[in-house]
Amino acid sequence: MTLLDVKGLTKNFGGLTAVSDVSMHLDDNELVALIGPNGAGKTTLFNLLTGVIVPSEGTVTLQADAGLEVLNKKKPYTIAQAGLARTFQNIRLFKGLSVEDNVLIAMTSKNKEGFLESIFRLPSFYKKEDELHQQVLDLLKIFDMQDDADKLAKNLPYGAQRRLEIVRALATKPKILFLDEPAAGMNPEETADLTRLIRQIQEEFHITILLIEHDMSLVMNVAERIYVLEYGQLIAEGTPEEVQKDPKVIKAYLGGEA
Amino acid sequence: MKKNLKYNLTWLAIMVVGYILIDVLELVGVIDQFAETTLVLIGINIILATGLNLIIGFSGQFSLGHAGFMAIGAYTSALITQAIPNGGGMVLGLIAGMALSALVALVVGIPTLRLNGDYLAIATMGVAEIIRIIMNNLKITNGPAGLYNIPQLANWSVVYLFVCLTTILIVNFIHSRDGRAVMSVREDEIAAESMGVNITKWKVIAFVLGAATAAIGGALHASYIQTIAPNDFGIMESINILIIVVMGGIGSITGTYVAAIVLGLLDMVLQNFGTLRMVLYSLALILIMVFKPSGLLGTWEFSVRRIFTKFKAKGDA
Amino acid sequence: MHTVLQQLVNGLSLGSIYALLALGYTMVYGIIKLINFAHGDIYMLGAFWGYYVINQWHFSFWPALISAMIFCALAGVIIEYLAYRPLRNSPRIAALITAIGVSFLLENGMSYLFSSNVRSFPQAIAVKQYHLGSVTISNIQLLILVVSIVLMILLQLIIKETKMGKAMRAVSVDADAAQLIGINIDRTISFTFALGSALAGAAGVLIGLYYNSIDPLMGMTPGIKAFVAAVLGGIGLIPGAALGGFVIGLIETAVQALGFSAFKDAVVYAVLILILLVRPAGILGKNVKEKV
Numbered sequence: 011m012t013l014l015d016v017k018g019l020t021k022n023f024g025g026l027t028a029v030s031d032v033s034m035h036l037d038d039n040e041l042v043a044l045i046g047p048n049g050a051g052k053t054t055l056f057n058l059l060t061g062v063i064v065p066s067e068g069t070v071t072l073q074a075d076a077g078l079e080v081l082n083k084k085k086p087y088t089i090a091q092a093g094l095a096r097t098f099q100n101i102r103l104f105k106g107l108s109v110e111d112n113v114l115i116a117m118t119s120k121n122k123e124g125f126l127e128s129i130f131r132l133p134s135f136y137k138k139e140d141e142l143h144q145q146v147l148d149l150l151k152i153f154d155m156q157d158d159a160d161k162l163a164k165n166l167p168y169g170a171q172r173r174l175e176i177v178r179a180l181a182t183k184p185k186i187l188f189l190d191e192p193a194a195g196m197n198p199e200e201t202a203d204l205t206r207l208i209r210q211i212q213e214e215f216h217i218t219i220l221l222i223e224h225d226m227s228l229v230m231n232v233a234e235r236i237y238v239l240e241y242g243q244l245i246a247e248g249t250p251e252e253v254q255k256d257p258k259v260i261k262a263y264l265g266g267e268a
Numbered sequence: 269m270k271k272n273l274k275y276n277l278t279w280l281a282i283m284v285v286g287y288i289l290i291d292v293l294e295l296v297g298v299i300d301q302f303a304e305t306t307l308v309l310i311g312i313n314i315i316l317a318t319g320l321n322l323i324i325g326f327s328g329q330f331s332l333g334h335a336g337f338m339a340i341g342a343y344t345s346a347l348i349t350q351a352i353p354n355g356g357g358m359v360l361g362l363i364a365g366m367a368l369s370a371l372v373a374l375v376v377g378i379p380t381l382r383l384n385g386d387y388l389a390i391a392t393m394g395v396a397e398i399i400r401i402i403m404n405n406l407k408i409t410n411g412p413a414g415l416y417n418i419p420q421l422a423n424w425s426v427v428y429l430f431v432c433l434t435t436i437l438i439v440n441f442i443h444s445r446d447g448r449a450v451m452s453v454r455e456d457e458i459a460a461e462s463m464g465v466n467i468t469k470w471k472v473i474a475f476v477l478g479a480a481t482a483a484i485g486g487a488l489h490a491s492y493i494q495t496i497a498p499n500d501f502g503i504m505e506s507i508n509i510l511i512i513v514v515m516g517g518i519g520s521i522t523g524t525y526v527a528a529i530v531l532g533l534l535d536m537v538l539q540n541f542g543t544l545r546m547v548l549y550s551l552a553l554i555l556i557m558v559f560k561p562s563g564l565l566g567t568w569e570f571s572v573r574r575i576f577t578k579f580k581a582k583g584d585a
Numbered sequence: 586m587h588t589v590l591q592q593l594v595n596g597l598s599l600g601s602i603y604a605l606l607a608l609g610y611t612m613v614y615g616i617i618k619l620i621n622f623a624h625g626d627i628y629m630l631g632a633f634w635g636y637y638v639i640n641q642w643h644f645s646f647w648p649a650l651i652s653a654m655i656f657c658a659l660a661g662v663i664i665e666y667l668a669y670r671p672l673r674n675s676p677r678i679a680a681l682i683t684a685i686g687v688s689f690l691l692e693n694g695m696s697y698l699f700s701s702n703v704r705s706f707p708q709a710i711a712v713k714q715y716h717l718g719s720v721t722i723s724n725i726q727l728l729i730l731v732v733s734i735v736l737m738i739l740l741q742l743i744i745k746e747t748k749m750g751k752a753m754r755a756v757s758v759d760a761d762a763a764q765l766i767g768i769n770i771d772r773t774i775s776f777t778f779a780l781g782s783a784l785a786g787a788a789g790v791l792i793g794l795y796y797n798s799i800d801p802l803m804g805m806t807p808g809i810k811a812f813v814a815a816v817l818g819g820i821g822l823i824p825g826a827a828l829g830g831f832v833i834g835l836i837e838t839a840v841q842a843l844g845f846s847a848f849k850d851a852v853v854y855a856v857l858i859l860i861l862l863v864r865p866a867g868i869l870g871k872n873v874k875e876k877v
Contacts, residue, residue, distance in 0.1 A: 053877070060462060062458065062461075062462070062877050085461070085466075086458075086461040086462050087461045087462075087463075087464050087465055087466045087467070090461070090462055090463055090464035091464045095462070095463070096462050098458075098459065098462075098877065099877075102456050102458060102459035103455075103456075104451070104452050104455035104456060104459065104460075105455060105456075106454075106455055106567075107448075107451060107452075111448055111451070114445075114448050115451075115452040115460065115463055115465065116463040116464070118448065118449045118452075118463070118464060118465050119464040119465070120464075121445045123444060123445040123446075125441075125446060128441065128443075128444030128445065128446060129436075129437055129440050129444075130440075131272075131276065131440060135444070136272050139444075178463065179463075181463075182463055182464050324678075330678070379862050380858065380861075380862070382862075382865065383861055383862075383865050384865070386614075386620060386820065387816060387820075387861055387865060387866065387867075389620075390812070390813060390816045390857070390861075391857070391858050391861050393809075393854075394813070394854030394855070394857050394858050395854070395858065397850060397851065398851045398855060401847070401848060401850055401851040402851070404847070405847050405848065458875065458877055503809060507685055510682070511682055511685065514678050514679060514681075514682045515682065518676070518678065543693075543696065543697050546689060546692075546693035547690065547693045547694050547697050549689065549693075550686050550687075550688075550689035550690035550693060550694075551686075551690060553682070553683075553685070553686035553689065554668055554686035554687060554690065557672065557679050557680075557682050557683040557686060558668065558671045558672060558683060561672055561675030561676060561679035561680075562675070563679075
């Protein structure tokens with residue numbers, strides 16, 4: 011079943027077309043990769059899908075529980091609440107807050123704690139907070155981070171910061187998870203860990219993942235389907251094997267006549 | 269559950285002991301009329317500065333207009349208590365002042381909180397100045413002369429009570445879902461929005477809550493001092509509150525308490541120096557900032573829970 | 586018609602004072618992102634220096650103006666060295682509070698040393714009124730306008746053409762990169778303070794002549810207004826500061842001429858807020874979106 015349907019998505023910055031007429035779809039519980047040379051417009055496409063920038067043309071629709079939901083031109087927070095969560099290429103944690111708070115914040119829209127019950131510290135407040143605390147610990151445990159709950163996010167090592175970003179995105183209970191270069195800056199060992207982690211997420215959370223990545227070992231290992239972007243346009247789509255053989259893709263990556 | 273009750277009872281005990289301590293000191297004459305006034309002014313400054321700290325320190329929005337909201341609270345409650353000079357009038361005045369101040373903050377906050385950093389600071393300063401100039405020209409506020417003979421319905425006990433109440437309000441707000449959402453806006457707006465946090469909404473809520481507490485401070489000020497004039501609520505008053513927040517440590521409520529007390533006592537001691545007073549005050553300000561740029565306490569917060577945990581850890585060892 | 590022209594003349598001369606002050610704010614802001622709250626008090630120092638040298642040393646106008654500029658440049662450099670430099674890597678708000686402290690110190694220090702009384706500024710130049718058609722303009726107003734414009738052009742030349750000016754622009758774009766190519770950051774920042782403070786000193790002497798009275802707190806309100814002017818034009822931008830200064834001067838005189846002088850500051854702030862809502866980075870400022 012198609013979960014996210016993108017039709018004719020275009021973004022112009024002044025005279026420059028960063029993303030041009032991109033149509034793609036993401037199915038239920040699917041792991042798709044988005045690849046392309048530097049400057050191809052991958053992050054711009056992510057930003058368009060998650061609402062950080064508004065598309066010039068085109069539509070993005072999500073198959074929500076209540077039927078189709080049009081996402082383009084909505085604010086990022088409504089899109090996040092609709093079930094699209096993301097990580098960032100250049101890690102954007104809430105650095106000055108604890109690991110636990112980072113995850114709790116992602117639960118804000120799902121957390122129905124009222125103003126008065128928190129101000130007056132009603133018993134229901136403590137009950138809800140305890141439940142949330144337990145949920146966060148459970149989530150952290152899956153990623154082997156339960157001992158870091160009280161640490162400040164900025165004090166975590168680099169790899170753990172990347173992992174926390176993924177945990178935080180998962181805490182929004184997304185339908186689709188967008189990962190923007192999760193392996194950037196990682197050594198091969200860390201990348202191997204990440205590969206396992208991504209597989210594990212897909213199995214345990216049954217969600218769709220769209221991944222931007224330059225590390226081809228990671229992409230070819232985990233992706234079920236690949237979209238290739240060059241100069242803002244989709245030039246190929248298919249399984250890893252198909253894409254690897256596609257002459258247009260080889261040309262885009264190696265240049266010249268292939 | 270039991271633990272939470274223990275922490276909350278400890279806090280209650282601290283507040284009660286504080287009250288009794290001041291009461292006894294007053295009885296035995298250690299606190300005279302002059303010292304009591306200093307104490308009350310410190311209390312009002314704590315109320316004002318914790319509200320501003322919520323806006324600046326926790327939601328990360330640089331407001332320089334706190335005195336404007338203080339003015340709304342002061343004038344509203346002064347006018348109401350002049351008409352109804354009893355406790356009921358005081359309560360009504362406080363509620364009306366808070367409501368009006370919150371309303372103005374809402375109307376002003378929704379458009380201006382989109383501005384960044386120093387632009388927001390200057391816009392909020394402008395708003396406060398406009399409020400002051402309006403007070404300066406209205407008939408009901410008695411123009412530049414201001415209001416006098418305001419019934420003194422607030423004594424030090426009332427101020428003490430409200431210091432406790434506003435602190436509880438703000439601290440409980442910060443340590444809840446709402447407060448975490450507000451802090452995420454300070455940390456990273458783009459990431460917060462991508463996590464489903466409606467950043468405009470939380471900025472406005474923090475701003476409105478801060479403005480409402482500023483109105484409490486203003487109302488108590490009007491009632492205790494008994495005279496108010498538009499010039500009491502100028503840019504310098506906003507700056508004085510800002511100084512307390514920054515000197516204590518942005519994002520530390522304990523720091524706000526410490527700075528308000530330190531500055532209040534400094535002011536009291538310096539009374540004897542006559543005209544040299546403000547020179548020494550400004551020198552102290554510069555020196556503290558140069559040597560403690562992150563404020564007296566940084567982001568450190570006094571916590572009963574931590575003390576209990578430490579104590580227990582020691583007991584177990 | 587003639588009242589409009591008359592008010593235009595008045596507005597421009599007041600505006601040029603704001604513009605001179607706003608330039609100092611904007612230059613310092615551009616280079617170290619500090620709202621130099623004490624800038625208005627430098628202007629007060631300039632006025633007092635002018636008062637002193639004209640009365641005690643019997644300087645005539647030009648030497649008084651130039652010596653005030655030198656004196657204020659020195660004061661600005663010393664303040665930066667003692668109070669702001671130690672805080673260069675601290676949170677910006679800490680530096681702002683320090684600047685407020687310096688402002689208090691200058692205001693109260695001067696009140697302590699010279700009393701807070703208002704003094705009348707010596708008339709170093711006899712006032713003459715010129716009548717151009719129906720418009721009256723005094724020689725002082727002309728002097729203010731001409732001196733301000735000359736100083737602004739001079740400033741523009743320094744910033745665009747000299748090595749130090751280029752260094753200033755480089756540091757304000759990227760201090761680390763500027764350091765890598767061998768620019769002495771400390772010296773560049775000192776130079777910026779010197780330039781800005783010299784302009785404030787000139788404004789102080791000019792306003793002394795124009796309003797004829799000075800006191801230790803005289804810098805407070807114009808300082809804040811000039812800062813508003815800098816923000817209005819787009820803070821960090823030199824043409825923006827000049828534009829903002831003139832705009833505020835003109836608004837103030839216009840509101841006053843219409844008979845609402847009690848509300849003139851309120852109108853200034855209202856215009857400021859409205860402009861910021863439409864252009865969040867000021868009239869000439871570019872709104873830079875954060876890259877994700």
